């Protein structure tokens with residue numbers, strides 16, 4: 001018999017997360033503790049519950065730029081090796097407790113240099129934290145693996161340096177590169193040299209595109225930069241027309257994205273906060289899934305968007321009626337689209353994902 005779908009049972013389902021920001025997923029209490037350690041006095045609240053609500057409400061701003069302002073507080077408390085190790089280990093524990101079996105967690109090393117850390121020190125501290133988190137999860141009977149993505153910030157001009165850093169640590173579980181930050185006014189082509197460098201070295205990258213800006217950003221990311229995946233990519237719907245009678249017409253770019261199976265790292269809750277979609281029911285994930293784009297479901301920022309992988313799946317279940325088979329489809333899509341090697345992806349699909357959903361589907 002099939003297990004009824006609820007938030008609690010979704011937590012038991014194996015899940016894969018490709019788009020989660022390290023500095024967007026801190027526990028509120030950890031932000032408070034680290035602020036005290038660092039002597040940071042800028043926090044709006046000193047009580048974990050109130051602070052958690054503050055992040056969610058402040059991020060609920062209707063614009064990406066204002067959503068990103070809330071990161072000033074998390075970034076401020078992540079300026080030492082110890083703080084980075086703690087945040088990274090807790091991130092893994094939280095994902096594992098939510099039933100995530102594989103996650104790609106991203107952050108921008110250039111943001112953590114205010115206390116004098118070098119870029120290698122930052123990367124090594126985070127990697128140590130991730131490994132520690134994997135060990136703690138395993139000791140609680142939860143198997144999880146973390147791949148790291150290094151981001152360059154679009155508004156800064158350090159992408160070449162960060163791309164080199166990603167390649168330097170590619171054999172230490174840094175699996176790829178991304179550009180993040182404000183999208184409007186900062187087209188992905190500003191970072192062409194970084195993308196060229198990565199392609200020459202057979203390295204992987206995704207690009208935040210089609211979130212706060214439309215089709216030109218997606219087109220540049222794919223056709224000029226060579227992005228393998230799209231962070232968000234929601235605005236690809238601008239190239240899809242649905243007639244009154246339900247007939248669907250895909251433009252050239254939307255067709256290309258679907259034909260080439262370019263993965264969309266969709267983050268529904270985050271999109272509602274930044275105004276990229278008006279409501280979950282109207283979120284393009286419904287149409288894009290129906291049209292069998294390579295859709296994946298992600299959290300983006302668990303603190304600011306007050307979500308987990310399980311809560312995102314639960315919301316999709318309520319709104320679109322998705323059941324276990326759909327969740328397995330999203331999960332297999334995500335695992336196939338990960339930057340891990342092919343053998344490792346297959347092993348997670350066959351050893352963790354398929355048996356997990358088979359049990360739930362009965």
Ligand SMILES: O=c1[nH]cnc2c1ncn2[C@@H]1O[C@H](CO)[C@@H](O)[C@H]1O
Nearest residue numbers: 021068071106107108151180181208
């Ligand atoms: O949805 C998003 N779109 C663009 N940038 C983002 C998003 N979420 C977080 N960041 C930015 O990425 C940096 C590195 O993790 C964060 O500091 C934040 O500024």
Ligand SMILES: [Zn+2]
Nearest residue numbers: 019208231300
């Ligand atoms: Zn993001």
